[in-house]
Amino acid sequence: MNDATEETRIVAQRWFDALGSGDFETALATLDDNVEWINYAPVPGYNDDMKWIGTVRGPAAVLGTLQVFTGAVDVKSEKLVNLVVEGEQAAGIIHEVSVVKETGREFDIEFIQWLTVRNGKIVRWKSYTDPSEIIRAIRDDKTAEVAR
Template sequence: MSNTEETRKVAETWFEALTTGDFETALNTLDENVEWINYTIVPGYNDDMKWIGTARGREAVLGTLQIFTGAVDVKTEKLINLVVEGSQAFGVIDEVSVVKETGVEFHIEFIQSLTVRDGKIVRWKSYTDPSEIIRALRGDKPGEVNA
């Protein structure tokens, strides 16, 4: 199996598990020492998102996912594009979720960058504009401006 084929297989397993809520399978695609980069924390801006930052290792990733699922109810999450080349995969995800505390929905599109080595994800990084998430966490409804 070529490097690209192996990466595609791991990425497809990751995204299928992620979008169906199969966290056990998703976690099993991660290397024990995975580098997990879920945005860069910007104090006063996106630090309302308590699950973001950099984590290292499968257990630390599970901890961040538990914080996320404790705060947010994911309504739909689907893979809309996947690009794979060598050890790199980029998946575009469309997500609609509701913040549990505020009841406010948000809709985002985000990219996950995966690096695969020896059949496991060794590096994961997420990219998106977090404005919709922050708005929902703060309880602002779509179209509202909180002054």
């Protein structure tokens, strides 16, 4: 294993451990001052119910999106299932079970966080998943009321 891979593994593991335990302060400390945070692209009428998605830069903006997420969703469990690291790239597979606060509906997803690490900091973060379960949990009560 080369030095870049080892450094990336250490930073990524710190990120995932902190995030999984709800320690946002430690998680944010792993981010570069100019981190590019890409949490899907909002698509009007499809996934824009997920108010925390979009692209932002910098730890303060990332914290803002995390606060919007935790304001809307109660995370019941979030577990790193697998971590693959090569050079400055890391891909973590996460299993998450959460409840949308407004509807009380649960969603159970797996998603990938793709990290780029340079000089001991995460400079790019991108998330990949099928958001259908999340969208269904957000819209569930609204859909049920329309059907009544």
